[in-house]
Amino acid sequence: MRRLLPYVLVVCVVLAGCNGVFVTESDDQTPTLTPVAVPTDEPTPTPVPRLAPGLTADGVTNASALAAAHLDTFENTSFTMQETVVYRSEDGIPIRRIESTTRVGDDGRFRVTKRWNGSTALQQVGYYDDGERVLVTTTRTNDATTYRRLSSQAVAAQRSSVSDGGSGRIETMFVAAETRVAGRTERNGTTVYHLVPTGTRGNSSNTATILDRSVSVCARVTERGLVRNYTLTQRLSGDGADGATTIVVSARYTAIGATDIERPAWYERAVAATDPTASRRNETSATPTTAG
Structure with a gap:
């Protein structure tokens, strides 16, 4: 299965050239030196306090x-994870928009809905995990809807992908982007830190000021390390989809511990369309399935 965030592939390109940064000379080329006394009266650097796991001022x-x-x-x-991906042209005009909602239950089951706007043949794709199988519905701009069922291998991969809460993508983008803590808020006993790109004017994580660098990130992080929401802006090295030069990805996490996985309205149609025994019982099931 594809990952739900297509920008990850682009971020990986940014990081691909970093592998050879840390180079050391062989110890055989280093002459033997006589140890000298190290002064003990120099001040010890003051450690930077940790605000959250992996986060300091x-x-x-x-x-x-x-x-x-x-x-x-x-x-x-x-x-629940809600995400919006927008492809923009050089002058900032939106070319394509993808909105998705991923709901993950405490038992690992999930339901995903993705909607497309702009220059694309896709209109909507839905995934539903009923515990035994994962059904997929795809609707195109001509209103033709088809159904399929994921293989057992694809089901395992998709369950693993959605259950990680996007942690892999969060690690990748914070390696690629430089941030600073611009402020904090207290709500219901929880401290939330506001992260903005280094050098950004202002102290709001909603600032529209984006630096001239390939990856910029604004985010809000709790003291426990939950990334509540983030906005990633990434410039493409070449023309992207239909001339897009920038991708803006916004994501937020809600209903933690209170998300229900409800059966979608298309579930029965998908079961009938993907069940071989039902196909043999119903001669008309061989015709293209349309949205009802």
């Missing part, structure tokens, strides 16, 4: 630790 200093803490928040807990 200097920003995200350990993306892996923050991503792990974010993942721990969803262990055996239901949640």
Whole structure:
């Protein structure tokens, strides 16, 4: 299955050239030196206090630790992730928009709905995990709707993908982007830190000021390490889909511990369309399925 966030592939390109940064010389080339006394009266640097796992006042200093803490928040807990991906042209005009809602139950079942707007043949795609199978419905702009059933291997991969709460993507983007803590808020006993790109004017994570760099991130992070929401802006190295030069991804997490996985209205039609025994009983099931 494809990942729900297509920008991840682009971020990986940004990081691909970083593998050879840390280069050291062989110890065989280093001459032997006589040890000298090290002064003991020099002041010890004051450590920067940790605000959340992987987060200090200097920003995200350990993306892996923050991503792990974010993942721990969803262990055996239901949640909802809402996401919007917008492809923009050089002058900022939206070319394509993808809205998705992912609901994950505490038992691992999930339901995903994705909607497209703009230059695309797709209109909507839905996934539903009933515990035994994952059914998929696809509706195109000509209103033709088809149904299919994921293979057991694809089901395992998709369940693993949605249950991680996007932690892998969070780690990747915070490795690629530089942030700083611009402020904090207190709500219901929880401290939330506001992260903005380094060098950004203002102290709001909703600021529209984006630096001239390939990846910029604004986010809100709790003291436990939950990334409540984020906005990623990434410039493409070349023309993207239909001339897009920028991708803006916004995501937020809600209904943590209070998400229900309701059966979609198209469930019975999908079962009938993907059940071989039902196809043999109903001669008309061989015709293209349309939305009802």
